[in-house]
Amino acid sequence: MSDPFDTAALRRRVLAAWGDSPARFREDANAEEDLVRGGYRDRLLVELAQNAADAAVRAGVPGRLRLELAAVGGGGEVLHAANTGAPLDADGVAGLASLRASAKRDQEATVGRFGVGFAAVLAVSDEPAVHSLSGGVRFSAGRTRAEVAAVPALAGELARREGAVPVLRLAWPAEGAPPEGFATEVVLPLRAGARAAVRAALQDLEAELLLALPGLREVEVVVDGAVRTLACTRTPPLARVRDGDRTTVWRLAERSGELPAALLADRPVEERTRRAFTVTWAVPLDDDGRPVPPPGRPVVHAPTPSDEPLSLPARLLAPFPLGPDRRHVTSGPVTAALVDAAAAAYADLVTALPPDPAVLALVPRVGLAAAELDADLGSAVLDRLRATAWLPVADADSHTDAGTRRPPGRAAVLDDDAGDRVGALTGVVPGLLPPGWARRDAAPALAALGVRRVGPAAVVEAVTGIARPPSWWARLYAAFETADREELGALPVPLADGRTAPGPAGVLLAGDDLPVGRLGPLSLRIAHPDAVAPPAARRLLERLGARPATAAAVLADPAVRAAVEESVDAVDEGFDDGDPADLADAVLALVAAAGTAPGELPWLAELALPDDDGTWAPAGELLLPGAPLAAVLGDGALGTLDPDFAAAHDPAALQAAGVLSTFALVRAEDPDDLDVDGAGEWADAVLDRLPPGTPPSWPPLTTVRDLDLVADWAGALPLLAALPDEAWADVVLDTVTVPCHLRWWLATHPVLDGQRPGRLRHPSSTQLQGLYEPAQAAPEVLARLRPPATVDDVLADPDAALDLLERLGDPARTVPAAVLRDVHARLAAALDGLDVEPPERVRVAPDRVADPGREPVAVLDAPWLQPLADGPLVPAGGAPGAVADLLDLPLLSERVRAAVESAPESRHAWADLPGADLAAARLGLPGLAGEVEVHGPLLAGGRPVPWWPGSDGGPDAVDGTPAALGRALAWRHGAWPLRQALAEAFAEPGRSADLAAEDGVG
Template identity: 35%
Template sequence: MARPTPDSGGTPNSFGTVDPFGTADLRAATLQTWRSSHTRMAEDAAAERELSDIGYRGRLLTELAANAADAAVEGDGCLSIACDGTILRFANTGVPLTRDGVESLTALRVSPKASLGGQTVGHFGVGFRSTAFADRVTVASTSGSIEFDRQRSAAEIGSDDVPAQRLAWPSDAVPPTGFTTQVAVDAGSAAAALYAGFAEQVPDLLLELPALRRIDVGEESFERRTDGDRVDIVRNGETLARWLVARAGSTSWMVPTRAHGAGGIVPLDDDVLRSPTATAVHLSLPARVITNLPLTPDRRDVHPDADVASAAAGYTDLVALAPTDQKHHLIPRPTLPAGRTAARLHEQILADLRVARWAPTVGGDALAPERVWVLPGLPDGLGSVLADVLDPLAHPDLSHPAGAAALVRSGARQIGLADLADELSAVDREPSWWRSVYAELAVLVQTGDDAAELGALPIPRADGRTHRGARGLFVLDELVHATDRVQPPNWLPLVHPDAYDPLLDRLGLEHCGVADALADPALRAAIDTADSHDELSAAVLDLIVLGDLDDAPGLGALELRADDGDDWPADELLLPDAPLRAVLVADSPFGSLDQSVVDRYGPKALRALGVGWGFAVVHDDLATGPDHDLPDEEQWWETHEVPPETVDAVRDLDLVDPNRWRDALALLADDATAPLLAAGYTRWWLRRYAEIDATPLRNLRSVDDTRFAGLFDTADDVPAAASALLVGGIDETCGPDDTDDAQSWLDRLGDPDRTVAPGVAARAHAALVAAVGSGRVDVAALDPIDRARTLAGTVTDTPIIVDRPWWASGVPADRAVLSGPTVDAADAAVLAEILDADLASHVCRGGPVGDGVVADADSAEIVALAATTGRILTGRVVVHRPLTVAVVVEGDQDEHRFDVPHWVDGAGTVHVSVGR
């Protein structure tokens, strides 16, 4: 429809000056009433002034818009407003003026609304008195026109104090084209000010009066556009305001929304009840209500008998329509209501909100708040995870602090972390689901108190059970990061690896590694008590593989499948291709591991467990006695004055085939056992009991060790790592191990069939003396010695032990025996005890032949001699050229003469030879 243009004058209607509404009869009746009662006119004038000046003051546009809405009985009504000097013109579409309407206008207190089905809001009713301030008002309609004129009324009655709108006259005015009715109000000087305020009122009127679709104010056009639950107020094609609307019968609840951007709602701070147009009743609610409650005659208050609670209908629907994260804005705050009406409406709204299904939950359904749980701060992710198990839990978008508080005001149950943990106790889900719960829950755990609240949080264990709380549980780090499926150990209370999240650390979970898990005493106990080791061995071997361990000590009792079909302890099995098998005796007690076990776990893991490949090692950090099932262990233990604190030893050495010791030593030289060859039980046992060509290793020497050449035979093909087992293998302990070994040394030294150089003999004697000094050799336990190795390299049965350096040249070489490379009186005495032989200083007598020449020790000749020989000479020195001594051995009547480099006689005089 084209926008109409108000016609200030109009053209004569089809009635001309005919009075279509019978205004003459109406005037006559009114005048008759006034004349019959001296007070009636004054009463009517007072009533009109009261309605105009008090009841409907300032409601000009509101009441005329309401009349226009009543006229638009089929909706889609339009109202056009214009200002023509002092004349305000209000033109509307819809039903034209009727005789009943005219009678209502002149009757002052009567409205014809009942005849229109009770759905009208102001069709020429009492509200028309909002125009009574004007001296002249014209109502032009397509059905006829009337006017009210204060001056004509005064002239008719002969009094200035006359009601302006009790006497109506016919008018020849017509409404503008496109409109059915126009009300022209002569507002005088107030016209411009009134007109200026109309545009501001129009947006509210378009909301309050749905029968009006458009209102024009001069050149500005306002329109209401409805799209489902959204209503836009548009000005000149641009959206001026947008409202979210919920309708319930004759009541509508609405809240402004942002017309652009995110489109969130904008709750009201204060508004008035509208029934349907604005009253003076303040509500202090965040939303606007437009309803149809009975009002007082001035339309400013609710009638005392009105059912105020009925106006709450639809409020919960509005809350349901609001975005989830903004619903809390529409929950009335616990403030003091503005009055009786506001209090009653506030009370009913809260009651409805408690039972209406408007609160969205994580499960997707909207529930009544009294059935909802709210966890303040619920993260989106946690809400998504819990959606299928805790349906009553409020949606995260409504669980922020303000939203949670609003829900609680509406009857929801607020829960904390402890409550959440309890609610989850009956949930049965996969471990990975629980990990998602923990990951999303972590953001809520900010303090120690928060963590304490989750002390009963369900946590799936690796063994399939559920544990309440993280304390007392462990996480196996390698298991968490494993890419392949690994059977978790059941001897530890482990969190399932798929359920682990760092939050559990903050709740008391403890970490352990594969080595820790395998060292736990509970595993040993499980091995001892389990009827079958199938699952246990699978878990242990999985962990060894997972940890890439080289050793898992103490687990050798774990049983594995052997190639004979039986289960054997791991440390009693050998790998099918174990090189150890080739060096053991034929009847060794070892079984052979089934190849399928090797194929599944690999040789490295099985060797770490204790399955034999090479020689196995016993390790005990807290040794308390010889209880490690090692051959001859008690004997080794007795060699220690202080018992050893630790035991690291190669086991099963007694099972080696005596003819395979060369191959066995090659195995022992492997990285795992090579360090044990240098000390401890392993070295002790091998030196005594391992033999090559029927000779103990301690009586053999390496090919490149010539220190005892001739005294000991060489051991060919012995790996370098095993050389410590041979004679002289370790310099610090070079020499016999014990008395038995010393006996062997002495026998070899006295063997005339052996060619032993004098230097070798001297070193051997020194080693014997050192062994006695260290306590390794008990001289009293040695068998008597028949023969000894001399300085001449020969064997004699009458040895003389050289106990003074000068006797080395003064005793016959075929009888002289040295206690070491250098002569030491104390060492000589020990060797004499070992050999049961005499000392040279005891059985030999001798001295220089000739007097010689006495020289000063500080003379050039003596100083040069000392420098050359390395002997420091002091005091009195006798020089001989040469120095010859005569020696007589006790029991030998022959005198022996020897040229010697120096001599010390019985008086302590030093004699030296300086050449001829």
Template identity: 40%
Template sequence: MAQNAADAAAKAGVPGRVRVQLDGRTLSIANTGAPLDVSGVHALTALRASGKAEAATVGRFGVGFTAVLAVSDDIEFRSTTGSLHLSRDRTREALSEGGIATPNAVRPDRPADADPAAPTFQPPALRLAWPVEARPAPGFDTEVVVRLRADVDAEALLTAMHDEAADLLLELPALQVLRIDDAEFTSVVRELGDGLAELGVTGPDDRRRTWWQFRTPRARWLLPLRDGKPHAAPHDVLRAPTRSDEELSLPALLIADIPMQPDRRRLLPGARVAELASGYADFARALPPGERLVLVPAPGFARSEADGLLREALVRELQTHSWLPVVDTSAGRTESGPADAGTLETVDRSGELGQGIDLDRGAAPTAVPTRASVFPYLTPELARLLDDVVGSLVIPELSDRAHTEALAVLDVHRLGLARLAELSGGVDRPPAWWREWYAALEPFVVDPLTAEELGALAVPLADGRLVTGPRTVVLDDLLEVAIPLHWARLVHPEAAHPLLSRLGARSATAEDLLADPALHADLADHPDDPDLVDAVLRLAAHADPDALPPWLGMIELPDATGELLPADELLLPEAPLYALLVEDAPLGTLSEEVVAEYGTQALRAVGVGWDFGIVAESDPTGPDHHLDDEEAWWAGLPEEPSEFVAVRDLDLVDDIAWPDALHQLLSEPRTRRLLADPDGYTAWWLRRHARLDGIPLGHYRHPRDAEFTGLLPEFAVPGLSHADLEVLRTVLANPERITPDLADALLAALADPANSPEPEVVSRAHRHLAAVADRLDLTELVLPERVRALSGATVAASDAMVLDLPWFGLALPPDRLVFGDQETASGLATLLDLPLVSESVTAEVLGAGLRTSWSAAPLGVVLRQLFSLAPQEGELVLHEDLRVRLSGAATGTVSVPWWRTGTETHVRMPAAVDGTSPAAS
């Protein structure tokens, strides 16, 4: 009946309204639209008769009307053009009155317990029609009045109609109002553009149900909305236009004009079901970009043959047409890379359709799904940067896990990090774009596996190259400008990002880059390469000069005349070193144009002279650094050094400039620390060759050392601090490090009568010399003809002897004795080529004396306490007058207070010590 009402409304071109009322056992169904006409009467009465109650089928006039027979045998069809009465009983009476038999013969299929009196033949109720004068209800063009049979539950029938009302308004768009007793259902359609409409159905409880509706040439599709957001429809049936028994599992309700079997429940065999999918992609394109995948059928088993055919056709339709929203980054893209904010199209929704919702379908371009790509969890930032890199890229809103299944159904190509890394190798973008690219990729690098996928990521270098693999590049976060390095893969500073470090990029400072062996090799082959020199100098401006290798000085730069010279053979204009050098120093002056271009800091860092330069080499193989007297220093080393570092050009310093030169050497940390190395070339050279007033520095004694007072001059240079003097200990005379040169100087000073050292100073000097006698090449020592005696006088060496036994010093004159200490006496004798006293003079103790022991004699106890002696072995011999007879190099008899012969100790003891004289005893 609703279908008939819809047809009538459509025919009349008026909004369709249907009213259903139940009055006792009478059901009234009234509607607006085209009234009954002659053809309608023919349709009502031209249907086939049935031997049983007709099925409740629906359709156009006639076919749909037979549905009333499910509940009634007495119907009135009232219309503004005339009314009819249709009745099974009146038809039977008419047939009887006309002599037409209505047999009651028992039929073969009659149930055995059936009432024999019950008729087996039912005359058709809709075959004959009688005019009546009744008119349809006011406001309606047609009214069908149905008098319910006794076996029909009227309330249940009304409830069933109530349940079907909303669906009927969906299926029959010509109807706008359907009222069942006091319950009213209304539908409203609002066009949204691009073929999309909003269909809202409101029930008696004011609850609104809303669908997006789209018409194609063969079908009408309805997509339910919930809270303003589209959702896939639950499993449903094909509606043609009302519900059939063909089960479907499509994401949208399908209402189609397709041939059905007479009972309107099943499709006619051969019906072209797949054609219903035509235009489905247009439906998807009409939706907001972020909602379009809701129309993709989910994988699963078909619920019917028709369902299987439709699902396959819909997927094929979606796969082969352009509707899938892809990223559009063309708008706002600038030459530098970044797009303006708002470039990516988005969907903005608020409220519900019909209640202020903004249906923003955007202007995002579309693509055929099989030609598009998706990157899982794509971000807007990454999407913008992937423009022209991967072609059609699914928008970020559709790239999360929730849409993975739908995109797989559409056969959209799935991208991974490894593929993005591979594609990046063909990208030509400015460095700033690459930094944004790495920043956009960083959130996706969550573990070592994802980091490994980006192993082939392209990286722009400072020299303009684009290389593959972060593990092959070097980062310097301190550089702010691009410096093209040809010997190292330095990342362009505008592209540098922490992600590169996570992916294996090596961090390097400017110092590391300038110490690279590859640069050393390049400079060795091409020291005058302009590009190489430019890169080195620009990088050196950012480096710590003290941390740079000295071989950078081999780069060639123009001097003031334009001649190319190694950097370490040039001085900066107005360099303070000029004032320290001899007039003919072989050093050029750097071109002022080069200074203006690169600055003094960079030029000094690579070895251009301002103060003293440095020579350095790791694992040196010999004295091949072109330094003054280097071979002599090398020959004196106990073993080859593992590293060589020295101040160069010391031999170019003017002798009168050494006070200032020392100040300069001490003021620079890199040269100051070389002065502090006593074994290094620098300190060695200064000790031997640097002269103050014509005296080598190594022949000056430190102001705080008194060992050589009266022998060596005291070092005195104005303006030096205590700390400076401590550093200079390594280049001044050191009592603990007697070198052959210092030994010569000490011997000469000891032999010089103009000096007046104290005997103790002489003794210490002799002791220091004797201690190193076995380490000196005595053949190279220049022995003076005079030596310093114990008395402090200088005497002829031929008359002197080295005192090795101290008691001989009590018997011989001090002018003939040279003394250091007893332990080193032999070495001193060897060094000075002098005899030992004990080997040159023989002594005999005269008189027997009183023999006792150290513990028995009071004098022994007193002597041990007086001189803090340890317990003594041997006899103690006491003499009232101890006399010794000398022979050999010295003769005569002398009186001495003490003497030692073997283990016997002879002591002269006054009688007052124990009251007994040795003679009396």
């Protein structure tokens, strides 16, 4: 077998050195054992890829590696690693057979490191081989053991080690060639215990490894015949990494340089000549070019994966010096220099990325470092980012370009940049980050960078005092609609008159109906309409205390009321603040826009308006030119509005302001507040109608003013009748209904043909015929005045009841018989409790009155005594005592003293009389009790009488007539109104059945 690399000579030298110095053998064996025990199985593929990349660099060709796991006889598996590039040479063989040297010593562009390298194959194989276009070599644990056993000086050491030998120190020539298209192939027969790990490593091999190996363009991984291709195409500053059908785009940032020789003084000799370095950061991008976290375990790549954790969400590829274990970075000046270079490259990476909030994920998180190197990197990167102008700002104005970047110390971010807040504040808050940068997950990064946070309170401070058009403020308000109300209380508000309010509280927000341009004289704080045009702007200001400025709301403003109420005095004092006509125009414009009804706002009547004499007077004391009311009032009672001023304004607005066309309504909560004629007297009259006790709670009251100024009642009454119903509505106090002030006033004044309506009767009345003259007026006027139509109408008013009592004694008047029967009793009830002067004459018949001073007048209280009366009788209506007290008359029973003088002819039980059953039924009794005596004739007091009641339940006395029987029985049972019905029962006993049937019909 040919030996192109003279491996025999290499073996002789190594064996000679071991034979001369068994300690050297022990040293080499221990070093290799340490490598095997170091668990470098996970680095095997990385080392193979690294060697392939270095071979491609040495040859100046694109690197390509093929990793294939193949089965062999006996159930074993072999890992083949074929690569392109420079073939194996003698130096390379020497390097493979050395645990401490490398053929890469003078090759600056390579990435392989000193220390482990090819030795990583020992983690999986005892019989590694290398086949190259220039020849091949093989290493073997078995053959090495045999060679060592033949050296007497080593026999004891070999036994002590139980046959364990350093595999990679002795090389033998190997037959074989790399696959076509490749320059070198590493062949690794796998130990049984390593097969599963190698298979898993092949499956998990990341395409991103190629980022650390610029010389390697493609890796083919073949497992069980399935081919997976990993590739990396670099077009700086981008790299496209492909894993099968999936391609990931990475953004790269590099910093290259040369380390000062002094920094490498304490490094191994092989490293001292390799002073050039390149630090690379790589971060994957999404489809929109935004950075996303890299896949895999976040570690430092030096430049291939180490065990140094990395909290930064990017891949760092840098030639950090590693410790003997090839896993951890060694601290020192070289590492410090590379950390500085890495921080600068990281800042380049961040600056080059699109200005998107996703970039903030690349900012180190303070306090989250996982190890010393990670902490150093994070601190250095953060310092660089703080000093680098990389944050985009929204200050696009005449002084700042839209693409300007700023360092974090000169940038600001809103606490919440929702909606259009950033756009609204562009040019106002310096260095403001664009929208989207204030999201919650970005807050730690911005805080670490030192970016100034701007909350609502700071926004208010920033905009206070600046000059901007109202539309700009509208945009600001709309943007901050949902912000914290407490911090926006001092937000300025531009007003319609050019002023600026120091805060929204109390500011009026103009509605569509508000004549803003005419309201200047009122000096109101009305927001400029353009500033509150967007609904969102209005909603914010309302939350902050502004009030919707409808015309009605503005009219309700205390400042408007004060201006109106002081307007007449202001005119008298010279009206220093402008023209009174301007104030009047402004108020009337508000009234018209609000649709205010006449009398709705009584204080409007204080508004100073010009009259036809060239002076100014309160609106409530002026008449519209040609007003119907003017024709019915006395001359000079009220002034007249200036005709030109009246023609220039809406008549409805003028009337709402109090200018009179007809009678004006007056409203109050209590009679004491009714500034109208007779209000006190009306209240007293109302209280007279109520039972004594606690004063009532008055409902809202409405009446009419200027009644005392009327000169023409014939013309005034139709105007009054046409007023709204509320002016005529009855007042209900404690369930008692009383007439309103207007109706009471008219009823007590001679307004109907010189007479009081309360002293006339309704034309349709029958009860009051003969007592009152009929009222003559239009139906609508009579309907409002309600002249009395019944006795009850009269008796409702004590004054009217006294007048009725007087009318009953007037001999010129007549009384309907039906009214006379009980009118005195009803009068007594109505006037009960009042001190009433007895009348001089009393009514004793519909057409007759009597003078008690000249004849013996009595009140009929005992009807059986009526035949014995020697003077006129007053009907008692069932209340003889009360009537006698009212009229100051005696009762008939007091004046006549008599008893039955005749003897009875017969005596009967009431129940035995013909017709008794019907009489009992009409009394509602099952039968009649007691007795009755029949006289012929019945005498009492020397005179015949028809009936006489029995005393103490004794028998009644009658003259035998049905009428007498009916009266006696009715009085016995307290059913005096049934006397006629009972008389009928006794008069026609034969018709009892028919009469009873008729009773049932009713």
